[in-house]
């Protein structure tokens with residue numbers, strides 16, 4: 001069974017290789033996976049992903065692909081060839097886009113004798129609340145209804161899991177298969193700022209609700225002592241895991 005620290009994904013939202021590696025080295029094994037997102041990737045390219053993997057840490061490449069099926073499938077093949085453990089696309093790109101991406105990733109993993117990456121579909125961004133979803137983006141229905149609809153579409157398309165806020169975990173656990181992976185950003189300990197996250201829970205609450213992995217960025221990376229902040233979060237996650245009743 002995975003330990004709490006294995007279920008912690010730290011978002012390296014920084015501008016340079018040096019800043020990223022400082023955090024990686026400070027956290028060491030007190031984190032299961034490092035997430036490289038569009039800020040770091042667009043600053044320094046694939047080199048940082050490859051360097052972190054070469055240091056022995058799994059990388060979640062969070063570029064949130066959203067394009068026509070052929071383009072996303074080819075991009076999925078490229079990121080798979082780099083050896084990432086997880087990557088993202090937007091569920092709102094549709095079933096064909098997600099299905100072709102998952103197929104191409106699996107094919108490339110086989111061809112290159114790499115582990116098949118976990119393909120994750122982003123449902124509704126954790127920075128959105130009911131009002132922004134309905135009034136700005138123009139999507140009808142509640143956040144929960146939309147997250148569930150997109151999660152079901154992702155499951156039908158054959159991707160391995162979804163990204164959603166911790167507030168939707170109970171609903172997703174009720175309606176999605178038990179092996180469907182739920183990754184939740186929007187995680188905020190009581191001692192951290194919410195920043196631009198709208199749908200949040202604490203690490204303890206998110207783990208108790210049944211999250212597989214938590215993504216945490218600024219509460220760790222902007223802390224005076226990132227290693228200590230990570231350890232505090234892992235302790236909170238452990239308490240949540242102890243409260244968990246059904247899902248492992």
Ligand SMILES: O=c1ccn([C@@H]2O[C@H](COP(=O)(O)O)[C@@H](O)[C@H]2O)c(=O)[nH]1
Pocket residue numbers: 011013037122124125126127163164185186187195197215216217218219
């Ligand atoms: O819905 C989403 C999807 C992705 N993210 C990413 O997670 C981290 C969260 O960072 P914090 O500093 O802990 O807010 C960030 O890289 C986002 O791009 C998300 O927040 N919500």
